[in-house]
Amino acid sequence: MKPLKVFNVLSLIALLLSTGLNAQEFLVKNINILTLDDTSVKKDHHIHVKDGKIIGIYAQNALPGHLREVRQIDGQGQYAFPGLAEMHSHIPITETEDFSYIEDVMWLYLANGILNVRGMIGHASHLELKRKIEKGEITAPRIFAAGPSLNGSTVESPEMGVKMVLEHHQSGYDHLKLHPGLDMPRFLAIANTAKEVDIKFGGHVSLDVGLENSLTHGYHSVEHIDGYIEALITDKSRLDPQIAGPFSMLLVKEADLDKLPELVQMTLDTKAWIAPTLTLFERFFGYIPADEFRLEEEMKYMPGIQVQQWVNQKKLLENQGVLKAENVKPYLEFRQLLLKTLYDAGVPILLSSDSPQVFNVPGFSIHNEIKSMHEAGLTPLDILHAGSRNVAQYFNQDGEFGIIAKGASADFVLLSGNPLDDLNQLKNVQGVMLRGNWIEKEKLQAELNRIEKKNVRK
Structure with a gap:
């Protein structure tokens, strides 16, 4: 018999920390599972989680005997689904070693069932954030980080773009x-180089480039459904921002909808994705006044100076007379029509709200986005797809996360009710399984309480 190899405890702990592994094993029992293959529910099931993966999914009467000894989490009839995403986030930055505000934002996402976040304002601290998450130093959703902005000011020449x-x-x-x-x-120069090194790119649509060129030269995602109104305007001289207003909202009645089918087909043919951010436009560029939004309950989780900056940004437009209801209502209605048209044609959608951004509090804003998407005509099932499996497919990681299935990353959220019957159930988070690490409701609430206390107005 070979002698047992004895590890020094401190060495073992150091090894686990260095690899970011927690080696946890759970049996989450007595739950109803939404695989989101369709609207069906796997009732009274168990999920076996080990080392960050889903090892097995079992019906009540088919549970292997040895799993009865595994640490158990009783779901008490709650509903498990793969979680949500924020696919247009402005992750805060830090120029120091202080990641505390970034950590607060990550907890706001997690408390709202958001397990995947795509950053859209890049900074070197986001790469460090990813390293800290991988090492287990920071608890956070899975992060996909953009590079620093490529725009008319930062890219001075084609050579600099390359x-x-x-x-x-x-x-x-x-x-x-x-x-x-x-x-x-x-x-x-940017598009061709990006394709050569195989890195995805997308974002806003520059006026001098236009939607058609953006799509045909490789845009992977069109943020804010940008560029479509401009492409539907026949008289391009009208696109002067002084005439068109922000995001060309004042020209919506001049849009030639006869051109829309061609643009939708081009979007399909080029395999582009859409990140709608409806709630950004309803809140930042909408006609509801800033002073009404500043009083909303979730504002207590944001620093007072941040909320005041949001108020100032919106009031600037209000004082200019841009955000009158007669200007804004047709524009918001057009955006919903545009999203529904793209969706009906089969263009893939990414759940995105643009947070933290003007009156879009991280995590909470996704529920506003979901409400708006549903009002636009998207089904609850497809809205949940936009925040789960679509995210994995977008990053060519289909099957690795965003689903509840054997072999996938152990990422799912427990809810008190079925969101396919009532999307408001998405707000009733009872616990989060994050890459195999269990975060109970009490911990999520404790973090919310801490953040609220930290931001009490004095």
């Missing part, structure tokens, strides 16, 4: 975010 894409790729960013102000030579 250089920046290569630097972003080599640094380890997951995708590229483009902002307005690019002309065709600089845009093509």
Whole structure:
């Protein structure tokens, strides 16, 4: 008989911390599972989780005997689903070693059942954030980080565009975010280089480039459904921001809808994805006044100075007379029509709200987005797809996460009711399984309480 190998306890702990592994094993029992293959429910099931993976899913009468000894979490008839995503986040940055505010934002996401976050304003601290998450130093959703903004100011020439894409790729960013102000030579330098090194790119649509060129040259995601109104305007001289207003909202009645089918087909043909962020436009650019939003319950989780900045940004537009109901209502109705048209045609949608952004509190804003998507005509099932399996497919990781299935990452959320029957149930988070680590409701609430206390107005 070989002698047992004895590990020094401190060495073992150091090893686990260095690899980011917690080696936890759970049996989550007595739950109803939404696989989201369809609207059916697997009632009275158990999920076996070990080392960050789903090892097995069992009906009540088919549970292997040896699993009865595994640490158990009693779901008490709650509903398990793969969780949500925020696919357009402005993850805060830090220039120091202080990640405390970023950690607060991550807890706001988790407390709302958000397990995957795509950052859209890149910074080197986001790469460090990913490293800290992988090491287990920070508890947070899975992060996909964009590189720093590529726009008309930061990209001074096509050569600089090539250089920046290569630097972003080599640094380890997951995708590229483009902002307005690019002309065709600089845009093509970015697009061609990105395709050469195989890094996804997308974002806003520069006026000098246009939606058609953005799509045909490789845009992987169109943020805010940007560029569609501009593409539907025949007289391009009307696109002057002084005439068109923010995001061309004042020109919506001039849009030639006869051109829309061609644009939708082009979106399908180029396999582009849409990140709608409806709630951003309803709140930041909507006609409901800033002073009403500032009083909403979730604002207590944001620093007072941040909320005041949001108020100032929106009031600037209010004072200019841009956000009158007669200007905004047709625009918001058009955005819902546009999303529904793209959705009906089969263009894939990504759940996204743009947070933290003007009156979009991280985590909470996703529920506003879900409400707006449903009002636009998307089914609850497809809305949940937009925040789960669609995210994995977008990043070519289909089957690895975003689903509850054997072999997938152990990522799921327990709810007190079925969100396919009532989307408001998504707010009733009872616990989160995050890459095999169990976070109970009490912990989530404790973090919310801590953040609220930290931001009490004095």
